[in-house]
Amino acid sequence: MSFVPSLTTVASTVLAAAIIYLLHPLGALLLALYCSPLQYLPSPPYPSILTGNLAAIADQENTDVLRTWAATYGPTYTYRGFIGGRRLLTTDPEALAWILGRAYDFPKPDFVTESLAAMVAGREGLLTVDGDVHRRQVRPPITSQAFSTPHIKTLVPIFSDKARRLRDIFLRLSEKPSQPSRSPPQPPEKGQVVDVLAWLGRATLDVIGEAGFGYHFDALPDPSDPACDPADAPSSNSELAHAFGVIFSTARKFRVMTVLQVWFPVLRRFRPNNKTMEGAQATMRRIGMQLIAERRADAECQGRDILSVLVRANTASDPTHALTLNEILSQISTFLAAGHETTASALCWTLFALARAPDIQRSLRAALRALPTAPCGDVDIDALLRLPVLEHAVREALRLHAPVGSTMRVYRGDAPECVVPVRRGVRVRQPRRWPWSGGDEWKVEYGVRLRRGDIVTIPIQAVNRDPEVWGADAREFRPDRWDAPPAAAADVPGLYAHILTFLNGSPVSGNRACIGYKFALTEIKVFLYYLLRDIEFTLDADVVIEKRVNIVTRPFVASAPELGNQMPLRIRRVPPSET
Numbered sequence: 001m002s003f004v005p006s007l008t009t010v011a012s013t014v015l016a017a018a019i020i021y022l023l024h025p026l027g028a029l030l031l032a033l034y035c036s037p038l039q040y041l042p043s044p045p046y047p048s049i050l051t052g053n054l055a056a057i058a059d060q061e062n063t064d065v066l067r068t069w070a071a072t073y074g075p076t077y078t079y080r081g082f083i084g085g086r087r088l089l090t091t092d093p094e095a096l097a098w099i100l101g102r103a104y105d106f107p108k109p110d111f112v113t114e115s116l117a118a119m120v121a122g123r124e125g126l127l128t129v130d131g132d133v134h135r136r137q138v139r140p141p142i143t144s145q146a147f148s149t150p151h152i153k154t155l156v157p158i159f160s161d162k163a164r165r166l167r168d169i170f171l172r173l174s175e176k177p178s179q180p181s182r183s184p185p186q187p188p189e190k191g192q193v194v195d196v197l198a199w200l201g202r203a204t205l206d207v208i209g210e211a212g213f214g215y216h217f218d219a220l221p222d223p224s225d226p227a228c229d230p231a232d233a234p235s236s237n238s239e240l241a242h243a244f245g246v247i248f249s250t251a252r253k254f255r256v257m258t259v260l261q262v263w264f265p266v267l268r269r270f271r272p273n274n275k276t277m278e279g280a281q282a283t284m285r286r287i288g289m290q291l292i293a294e295r296r297a298d299a300e301c302q303g304r305d306i307l308s309v310l311v312r313a314n315t316a317s318d319p320t321h322a323l324t325l326n327e328i329l330s331q332i333s334t335f336l337a338a339g340h341e342t343t344a345s346a347l348c349w350t351l352f353a354l355a356r357a358p359d360i361q362r363s364l365r366a367a368l369r370a371l372p373t374a375p376c377g378d379v380d381i382d383a384l385l386r387l388p389v390l391e392h393a394v395r396e397a398l399r400l401h402a403p404v405g406s407t408m409r410v411y412r413g414d415a416p417e418c419v420v421p422v423r424r425g426v427r428v429r430q431p432r433r434w435p436w437s438g439g440d441e442w443k444v445e446y447g448v449r450l451r452r453g454d455i456v457t458i459p460i461q462a463v464n465r466d467p468e469v470w471g472a473d474a475r476e477f478r479p480d481r482w483d484a485p486p487a488a489a490a491d492v493p494g495l496y497a498h499i500l501t502f503l504n505g506s507p508v509s510g511n512r513a514c515i516g517y518k519f520a521l522t523e524i525k526v527f528l529y530y531l532l533r534d535i536e537f538t539l540d541a542d543v544v545i546e547k548r549v550n551i552v553t554r555p556f557v558a559s560a561p562e563l564g565n566q567m568p569l570r571i572r573r574v575p576p577s578e579t
C-alpha cells in the first residue's frame, strides 16, 4: 500500500483550501447576519439580495424614505446592507449619545476606514486611526492647539484674502454672460448665472492649502489682472492639486469595489489605476515631506498654518506623546480631504438657502454692512463671530444641509454583546415559543442588543431634521428658530448647536468629532461677510436642484442633468444704496 497522495488528491485539496480561503469572509458575514440580535428589530422590505436597501439609503436626501420608515417602524429599526446584512439606524437622542460617546468601542467599520484610507492616501491620519493612536493624536497640546479658537483667529487674514478674491471674481462674472445653465444671458443689471459650487471648491482649496500647510494652490485666478478672464481661467496647475484630485476621484469611483475588497482581500490585487494612484501618492508624499522639512529646519518657525503649529507642538512635546513623521505627513492629506470639499459644500448650500429666502438674505446683508471694521480695514472678526443673525443663518443652513449626511460605526467593545439605551422605545420581535406558534409578537423595549461586529448608521441629516425635535416645519429654512430653540434640541448630542453636522460633543469614555469645526465656521462666516455685502444670489425659477451624496453632499441640477454637480445661482452686484 502506498501513502503517496495522487496528483488528483493534491489538486483537489489545494482547490478546496483556495475556495475556503476565498469564501470564508462570506461565511463570516452570513454567520454575523443570522446570529445578530438585530434580526429581532423591524426592517423595511428590500429590493435586492445583493445590495439590500442601499439604493434607497443613497437617495434618501431626495426622497421621504427615512421619514416613511420612521413613521412605520419608529425611530430605531434596521435596514439591509451588503448581501442582506442588517444595520441599526436610530435617531433616538439617548442611543446616539451613548454610541457616539463610546467612540473607541464603536469605531468606523473596516469598509469605511478602507475607503477613507484610499481617499486620504494613508492610514495614519486622524480620520482613519483608532483607539490609543487616535487618543494620542488628539491629546493636547498637539492637534488641539492647532485648532484652538485663538489660533484659528490668526488665520482670518488668509480667509479674508481668499474671500475678497472670490467676491471680485464673482463681481466680474456678474457683468459678463457665461453659460453653466441653459438660461439665456441677461443684461448686467439682472446679473449672470455662475456655478458657485465650482468656485467655492477652488476658494476652499486655496484656503486649506495656505491655512492648513502654507501651500499655494492658486486655484482662484487673480481678478485684478485685466488680462485674466475668470470665466476661462483654468483651475490649479499645482502638482499637489493634481495628485490629490487623482487620489480623491479614484477612491470615490470604486466604492462598491472597495466594499468587496474589504471582504475579499484577494481582490485588492486588481485595483484599477494602481499605477496612477501610486504616482499620485508618491507626489503627495514628496511634497508633504518637503513642507515638513521646511518647518523643521526653521528653528524659529513662526508659521501660522496648522502644519507649522503641529510641528512646533510636536517638537516641544514629551516624545511618548509626539506624532511620528508618517503621522504628521498623513495629516496633510487628511486636512485636505476633510476640510476642503466639506466647507465648499456648506457654503454652497448656505447660499442656496439664502437664494431661496430673499428677505432673509436682504436683512443679513444689512446686518453685515453695519458691522464695524478693524483698524486695519479688515473685518472685525469678534463682531462678525458674535453677530446673531449670521450665527442663526449659518446654524440653520448647517442643520438643513449637513455636508456629511451620515456616518457609520461598528460595535467592537470587549463584551461580546452590549445594550444601547433608547429613550423613545424600540419594537422588538419576541422569539416564538414553538416554531409552529402563530404570527409574530412585538414588544416595545428600551434597549437595543448589539453583538460584536454589528453595524450602526448615524443618520446625521435625519437627526438634524427630526420633526420630534424641530417641529412640523423641521424641513424649512427658518434661521429665527434659533432665537428660541425647542427644549428637545438640548438632548441632541451635537458638538455644535444641538445638530449632528460636526458629530457629537458629549464624551463619556472617548469621543470623536470634527476637529476642524471652528476652522470651518470661521471660514464660512468670513466668506459670507465678503460675498453677501456686495452680491445678491438668486435661483432661477426653472432650476431644480437635488442632492447627490458621495461622502460629501453635492448639488445636482435635476432640471438639466447634463450639467451634473453644479449649483447655478444668479449673481448680481448690489450697489451700496440698495440692500
Ligand code: HEM
Residues within 6 Å of the ligand: 126, 127, 138, 212, 334, 335, 338, 339, 340, 342, 343, 346, 402, 403, 404, 407, 408, 500, 501, 502, 503, 512, 513, 514, 515, 516, 517, 519, 520
Ligand atoms: C462644514 C465643514 C465640515 C463639516 C460638515 C465636517 C464634518 C465632519 C464630520 C461629520 C466628521 C466625523 C466623521 C466621522 O467620524 O464619521 C469630521 C471629522 C473630521 N474633520 Fe471635519 N468637517 C468640516 C470641516 C473640516 C475642516 C475645515 C477640517 C480641517 C481643517 C476638518 C477636519 C476633520 C478631521 C481631521 C476629522 C477626523 C477627526 C477624528 O476622527 O478625530 N473638518 N468632520
